[in-house]
Amino acid sequence: MFRFASLGSGSRGNATLVQSDSTTLLIDCGFAAREIAARCAKLGVEPGAIDALLVTHEHGDHMRGVGATARRFDLPVWMSHGTWHAADFGKLSQLHRFSCHDQAFSIGDIEISPVAVPHDAREPTQFIFRQSDYSFGMLTDLGSLTPHITQVYADLDALLLECNHDLQMLANGPYPPSLQARVGGKYGHLNNQQAAAFLGEIDFRRLRHLVVAHLSEKNNHPDLALAALKEVDACISQSLSLLGQDEGSDWFHL
Secondary structure, X not given: OEEEEEEEOOOOOOEEEEEEOOOEEEEOOOOOHHHHHHHHHHXXXXXXXXXXXXXXXXXXXXXXXXXXXXXXXXXOEEEEHHHHHHXXXXXXXXXXXXXXXXXXXXXXXXXXXXXXXXXXXXXXXXEEEEEOOEEEEEEOOOOOOOHXXXXXXXXXXXXXXXXXXXXXXXXXXXXXXXXXXXXXXXOOOOEHHHHHHHHHHOOHHHOOEEEEEOOOOOOOOHHHHHHHHHOOOHHHHHXXXXXXXXXOOOOEEO
């Protein structure tokens, strides 16, 4: 068994579960510990049985509940050196730090490859997970795509991909110019067209699941994101799913 599920995705909180037969990982914790427990319960996961909590970066929608959740359920926490120094997580009794340029490491029977991404954080990291012959990549919170990113995400079985904003909606939306520049800049977030262009560079036909994530509630619409991705190739529809902010997803099985 190798599967993943979202506990919620968006600017108000992000968390993802990755699970094999013997290992359960929580990636990011942008919700309070009580909310994490409630959302895990819907998927049949006991928070105390989670083997590790991995943190991508220090922005609140990804780390707001890390300290409290780790302490409440006695979870080992993994994050980059930069992320640890960029925010106050409180006391973490089981802290493991790595570089976003490190080689892959393993937790249980899941291999984890950290991937450096361009985002306005201290040492932001995304991850690719492998178990047996299966692979799953998470790619959110980056403002631009590098050749290295395209290379390492080119051949996966499943991908959780950011479609944060529509360019026109961002330009005409409620954000002040400074925030528009930050979100739309090369260290901000991927827009719909960037995500579509990225799919055109990888072997998307192998994807069993293409999961659209981190949509802005003010600067995007699901129909716009899905339409942009479907323009790459009509067959994308067969593997396409969309995550929401207020409710988690079901399990995606590989």
